[in-house]
Amino acid sequence: DVKVTQSSRYLVKRTGEKVFLECVQDMDHENMFWYRQDPGLGLRLIYFSYDVKMKEKGDIPEGYSVSREKKERFSLILESASTNQTSMYLCASRTTGGTGLNSPLHFGNGTRLTVT
């Protein structure tokens, strides 16, 4: 079974801090994603990576960056955390297999980040 592990379930950080959210998958998936989930807004894509060292901006990349140095690990970085980045962050991975579109996303359990 695919396992996507997010290193922290809860994080509390101060405004202006640099924050790292880590995600590791164990199934050699090519694609990895970072979403942000807020009540009433659903899931919004921040960044995704279709392979090692590859990344593309999603719908709301401002204030975030990502790193994918190894295939299994995809990190989300908040360069200078702000209170409006308080949210639930979800990581997901997917194999490409052909077009990749028929492969479902596998999600981690999320990291709830509070910025004070």
Add this chain to the structure above:
Amino acid sequence: AQSVTQPDIHITVSEGASLELRCNYSYGATPYLFWYVQSPGQGLQLLLKYFSGDTLVQGIKGFEAEFKRSQSSFNLRKPSVHWSDAAEYFCAVALYGGSQGNLIFGKGTKLSVKP
């Protein structure tokens, strides 16, 4: 632009009653459609998916969904709801494109189950 609409933000049903969660999509080509469920404090889990073929698809936990092209809908159903089905449900459509694709999610429907 592609979009997914879940018209119901919150639904409450009695345990044992039937359930239908609505999903409408806007997409020019043949869609790839998914339903995910999120239990409190958890990530999302795939319930079922549709790519082609039989328009009625079966998923896990007794759920099914029917693709209706004429109505641009992919509604999720369950004949008899259990208390453990209380969760948030997300419909999603996969985009086809050179960037390996991406899912567009609806905003979710929260399901409450009355004893």
